[in-house]
Amino acid sequence: METTDYPLSEVPKDKRKGLLSISVILLGFTFFTSTMWAGGSLGQAFAFEELLSAILIGNLLLGAYAAALGYIACKSGLNTALMGRFCFGEVGSKLSDVILGFTQIGWYAWGTATIAIVLVKTTGLSESFEIPLMILFGFAFCITAMIGYKGLDWLSRIAVPAMMLFILVSLYTGLVDAGGLSGLMGQEPSESMSFAAAITVVIGTFVSGGTQATNWSRFAKSPQVAVIATMAAFFVGNGLMVLTGALGSLIYQQADIVDVMLAQGFVVLAVLMLFLNIWTTQDNTIYNFAVAGCNLLRTDRRRLVTVGGATIGIVLAVGGMYNMLIPFLVLLGTFIPPVGGVIMADFWVKHGGSYPKLQEASLPAFNWTGLISYAIGSAAAYFSPVLPPVIGVFCAMLCYAALDKALAQQPALGEVQG
Numbered sequence: 227m228e229t230t231d232y233p234l235s236e237v238p239k240d241k242r243k244g245l246l247s248i249s250v251i252l253l254g255f256t257f258f259t260s261t262m263w264a265g266g267s268l269g270q271a272f273a274f275e276e277l278l279s280a281i282l283i284g285n286l287l288l289g290a291y292a293a294a295l296g297y298i299a300c301k302s303g304l305n306t307a308l309m310g311r312f313c314f315g316e317v318g319s320k321l322s323d324v325i326l327g328f329t330q331i332g333w334y335a336w337g338t339a340t341i342a343i344v345l346v347k348t349t350g351l352s353e354s355f356e357i358p359l360m361i362l363f364g365f366a367f368c369i370t371a372m373i374g375y376k377g378l379d380w381l382s383r384i385a386v387p388a389m390m391l392f393i394l395v396s397l398y399t400g401l402v403d404a405g406g407l408s409g410l411m412g413q414e415p416s417e418s419m420s421f422a423a424a425i426t427v428v429i430g431t432f433v434s435g436g437t438q439a440t441n442w443s444r445f446a447k448s449p450q451v452a453v454i455a456t457m458a459a460f461f462v463g464n465g466l467m468v469l470t471g472a473l474g475s476l477i478y479q480q481a482d483i484v485d486v487m488l489a490q491g492f493v494v495l496a497v498l499m500l501f502l503n504i505w506t507t508q509d510n511t512i513y514n515f516a517v518a519g520c521n522l523l524r525t526d527r528r529r530l531v532t533v534g535g536a537t538i539g540i541v542l543a544v545g546g547m548y549n550m551l552i553p554f555l556v557l558l559g560t561f562i563p564p565v566g567g568v569i570m571a572d573f574w575v576k577h578g579g580s581y582p583k584l585q586e587a588s589l590p591a592f593n594w595t596g597l598i599s600y601a602i603g604s605a606a607a608y609f610s611p612v613l614p615p616v617i618g619v620f621c622a623m624l625c626y627a628a629l630d631k632a633l634a635q636q637p638a639l640g641e642v643q644g
Contacts, residue, residue, distance in 0.1 A: 231374040233520035233528050235584060236303030242447040245455055247379050251442050252459030254382035254506030257389050259340060259482055260333075261431045261464060265471025266481020268427065271419035274411045274476075280421060281468050284428025287616060289461030291429075292436030293453045295566050296443035298573045300452035302581040305440045306569065307521035312581060313572035313596040313626075316589050321597070322565050323522035329434045329558055330515040331535055334508060335542035336550075338364045341504045342543075344484060348497065357544055364540035365533075367508035371516065372529045375445060378509055385502040392492075392499045393470055396483060399490050404477045413476050422612040429615045432464050434558045437566045438514045512536055563615040564603030567622030568596045575627045595633065599626035 232238075268277055299305060306326060310319035342359035345351070370377035404410050419427075439456055446452035474486040483503070487496035515535040516528050525531065572593075573579065581587075603622025607614040 230526045230528050231517075232303075233517050234308070234524070234526050236308075237444050238303070241445070243375075243379075243445045244447055245451045248442055248446050248451060248455035249458050250382040250386045251375075251378050251510070252439055252455055253386045253463045254378070254389075255435060255439065255442075255510040256432055256459045256463040256507075257386070257467060257503055258337075258432070258507040259484070259503055260336065261467035262471030262474065262483055263481045264427050264431045265468035266475035267417070268419070268424050268468065269472030269475035269481070270417040271415050272424065273415060274413060276421070277472055278469075280424040281428060281465055281472070284425040285461045285465035285468065287425070288429045288431075288433060288436055288464060289457045289459075291433070291563070291566060291615075291619060292439050292460040293456040294570055295437065295440050296446070296452040296456035297449045298569065299440035299444035300446040300449045301579070302573070303444050304581065304584065305444055305517055306438050306565065307518045308584060309440070309569050309573070309581075310521070310565075311584065311589055312577070312587070313568045313593055314600070315591050315593040315596070318592040318594075318597050320522050321600075323518045325561060325565065326434075326438055327515050327518035327522065327535075329562060330438065330511045330518065331539050331542065332547065333434070334364075334367075334511045334515065334535065334539035335547035337504050337508045337511065338367070338539055339543040339547055341500060344482075344500060345497075348484070348488065348500070360543045361540055363504075363508075364536050364543060367505055368512045368532050368536040369509075370505075371509040371513040372532050374513075374528070375442070378442075378513065381509065382506055385506045389499060389502050389506075392487070392495050393466065393483065395495070396487050396490060396492065397470065397473065399492075400473055400477045400486065403490075404473075410473070410476065426613055426615065428464075428468055429563075429613075430558060431468065432460065433615050434562045435510075435514075436460050437562050438517075441514055441517050512539065515539075560607045560614050560618065561604050564600050564607060564618040564622035567603050567619035568600050568626050570619075571599070571623040571626035571630070572596060576630050595626055595629045599623075599629060 268280060272280060307323055310322040314322055338360050341363050342356045345359060346353060346356050370381050443452040443456055446455065470483055471481040475481045478486050478489045480486050480489060484496045484500045487499060512532055512535050516532040519531040519535060520526060520528055599622045602625045603618045606621035607618030610617040
């Protein structure tokens with residue numbers, strides 16, 4: 227019988243996992259190439275002390291956002307897609323399913339294209355191998371996701387310690403090549419970027435992942451485990467990726483850890499890092515797509531949806547998704563965070579910190595409070611000149627709280643008038 231990982235229901239208490247299991251999966255998720263590229267853009271624009279401040283603040287905000295959702299996920303046993311039924315309605319939640327699913331399939335396409343293109347460049351293969359490799363890896367990387375939580379856990383327990391070791395070796399070598407801390411602090415920025423824009427870039431690197439990290443934090447044995455594991459991944463893990471990219475850009479003019487390791491002469495480690503780095507994020511990403519897809523279609527055939535998503539990702543990869551990363555990051559940073567803001571307000575303000583059982587809840591087709599709040603939060607993020615992700619979350623939360631309070635007072639007003 228297929229292990230479904232409960233795509234349409236709460237995770238039972240007896241199926242919950244400990245801190246190590248949740249942490250390695252989430253760390254494997256946040257160890258991702260594109261995050262280092264974003265870090266590289268920061269490395270060229272700031273002096274070392276300012277760079278560290280931007281990375282610290284940006285990842286602290288990102289970690290706090292993801293951890294707040296992780297707490298809710300553990301308390302309720304629900305993921306973001308299922309929480310969407312409460313805050314957007316039975317039919318309205320399909321909007322968040324489409325948005326969340328689209329972002330994850332976009333990342334999957336980008337990662338599939340990345341490994342094929344980088345592997346061809348690294349090994350000197352003919353460019354004619356790129357498309358066949360995209361097809362091969364596009365289907366191969368979804369195998370652990372098809373297995374489910376156990377498959378992701380198994381891979382991450384092996385890959386995360388190995389990647390951490392590779393990164394530390396590379397960072398130490400880079401520090402030596404740069405002449406130590408004094409050499410790094412003497413580096414002059416060659417590009418310009420505002421501090422607020424830098425924090426936005428840091429948050430945007432993985433805010434879509436933070437919104438859907440609930441797929442694993444809901445498996446946590448306790449809210450404390452969920453919060454610690456999420457902060458470890460999104461504050462420490464993502465922060466390490468941004469820092470690695472920034473330092474690589476400063477020292478070697480290369481943001482990607484694979485390119486840096488090649489420059490350092492670690493060819494074998496570079497190829498291993500490429501595979502582990504991409505694989506541990508790809509399987510999490512397509513798992514996220516499958517969860518959103520199952521809720522959208524109201525089916526528990528998670529494995530079939532996983533393969534279907536991988537197929538779409540391959541088509542996008544072959545079609546050139548690789549060249550659209552920066553516009554895609556901007557899109558994610560604007561329209562994903564307000565979903566989390568609506569969920570937080572719905573959970574704490576409307577439901578008092580406790581959702582009823584999903585199967586027993588009587589939910590409307592459309593929760594207009596949630597949908598309107600999401601629209602306002604997205605608009606605020608889109609037009610905000612500073613920190614769009616943060617503005618989007620807070621505007622969505624405040625709007626939901628205000629609308630919910632106003633609607634709750636309506637019957638009382640009617641009784642007084644009567």
